[in-house]
Amino acid sequence: MIRGIRGATTVTSNSEVEILNRTEELIREMIQENSVEPADIASMIISVTDDINAVFPAKALRGIVGFTFVPVMCAREIPVxxxxxxxxxxxxxxxxxxxxxxxxxxxxxxxxxLRPDLKLTN
Structure with a gap:
């Protein structure tokens, strides 16, 4: 069965270091809380708001063991x-x-x- 796991985080500034750190923190929590192994992941889409452009957040995956072959794409959110x-x-x-x-x-x-109806962290 294929399922989607959603996650979101924020940064305090458009800083490469903070974007990468917060993205990695979010991904690690998503895989830990859902007992996911990298081989279980079919693909990932990472989107950012218009005010984030210092780095591709997908770069954060390079520091996580096993993510070398996980297909990832970055995109922009609709600026509502x-x-x-x-x-x-x-x-x-x-x-x-x-x-x-x-x-x-x-x-x-x-x-x-964004989703106060779901179990939340931090």
Whole structure:
């Protein structure tokens, strides 16, 4: 069965170091909380708001063992007026046997406001 795991985080500035650190932190929590191995991941889409352009967040995966062959693409979010700024979102598509309600979606920092109806972290 293929399922999507959602995640989002925010940064305080358009800084390469912070973007990479927060992206890696989010990915590590998504895989840990959902017991995902890199080989289980079919693909990942990482999107950013218009105010993030210092680095491709996908670069953060290079520091995680096993992610060499995980297909990843970065994209821009639609700039909806009044939406959350400095936000990184991830859609991780995985092969799993868990039911949809058992998937643990991860929202960190100011991104917690995006989905207050889901179990949240940080």
């Amino acid at each position: 007026p009044g939406s959350l700024h400095l936000c990184i979102r991830i859609m991780m598509t995985v092969n799993t046997t868990v039911a949809p309600h058992e998937v643990k979606h991860i929202y960190q920092y100011d991104a917690i406001s």
